[in-house]
Amino acid sequence: MPTTISFWGTGDSMGVPRIYCSCDVCEEARTSGVNRRRRSLVHLQDESFGTVLIDCGPDWREQMEQAGLRFIDRILITHAHFDHIAGLAEWADACRWLGRKGTAFAMPDVIGEITNRFPWLCRQIDFIPIQGPFQLGDWTVDCWRVNHGKNGYAYAFKFTNIVDQHAWAYCSDSIALTEEQREPLYGLDLLVLGTSFYEEPFPFETRSVYDVKEALELLQELQPGRTLFTHISHDIDRRRDYALPQQVGFAYGGLQVQV
Structure with missing residues (x-):
């Protein structure tokens, strides 16, 4: 059976609208909301493993409310930056009130960063270190480090179905991937890739995520199906036609796809 991927958030670290900004995109996001973006997070649903989230950012409570959920059991964490872990405290509090424990899977160094900053989370959340490929229902999950530019590094996840070998990957925070880091991304059925600007105007050494033009060049090499x-x-305006290839698009809150 396929996995249903629901995009609960597709924004960068500041979200859209940015509180200080009055650009056309932010103003539209405040009114009709086409460009409103909560921080990046996806919800996975599959008969073989149930429900899992990737990341738990500062909009987690609002995202849970919008989805009509009162609890989540398991979360995969890409890295320990604020926009990807700030909701862990609220998740832990939900665990405490409900008398349940959550399970978070992350690389050992990511767990170390989180628990050093928030040691009390371990009372309510079991942090499971990823030591290599692991099984999630009918899927083998691989996790590897990727360059995150000026922000150091993050991790990507690749899901490969053990029955039919369909594969997809989630790589939300990366730039200047090395050949070794790109290798798991070739020939995927679906690639979810982070791109902050259409053409980012800032010096390359100050940046942390691909822009759309760079990503399109990368896709020519990787050749994912979608x-x-x-x-x-807030640089990207969903009302605008960017003339993207047919198999490429911008994710948005509420979008669901199956792999």
């Missing part, structure tokens, strides 16, 4: 861009800033 690509959805996430981690999108």
Whole structure:
């Protein structure tokens, strides 16, 4: 059976609208809301493993409310930046009130960063270190480090179905991927890739995520069947036609796809 991927958030670290900004995209996001973006997070539903989230950012409570959910059991964490873990405290509080424990899967160094900052989370959340490929229902999950530019590094997840070998990957925060880091991304059925700007104007050494033009060049090499861009800033206006290839698009809150 396929996995249903629901995009609960597709924004960059500041979200859209940015509180200080009055650009056309932010103003539209405040009114009709086409460009409103909560911080990046996806919800996975599959008969073989149930429900899992990737990341738990500062909009987690609002995202849970919108989805009509009162609890989530398991979360995969890409890295320990604020926009990807700030909701863990609220998740832990929900665990405490409900008398349940959550399970978070992350690389050992990511767990170390989180628990050093928030040691009390361990009372309510079991942090499971990823030591290599692991099984999630009918899927084998691989996790590997990717360059995150000026922000250091993050991790990507690749899901490969053990029955039919369909594969997809979630790589929300990366730039200047090395050949080794790109290798798991070739020939995917679906790639979810972070792209903040259409053409980012800032010096390359100050940046942390691909822009759309760079990502399109990368896709010519990787050749995924479909690509959805996430981690999108207020530079991208969904009302505009960017003339993207047919198999490439911008993810948005509420979008659901199956793999």
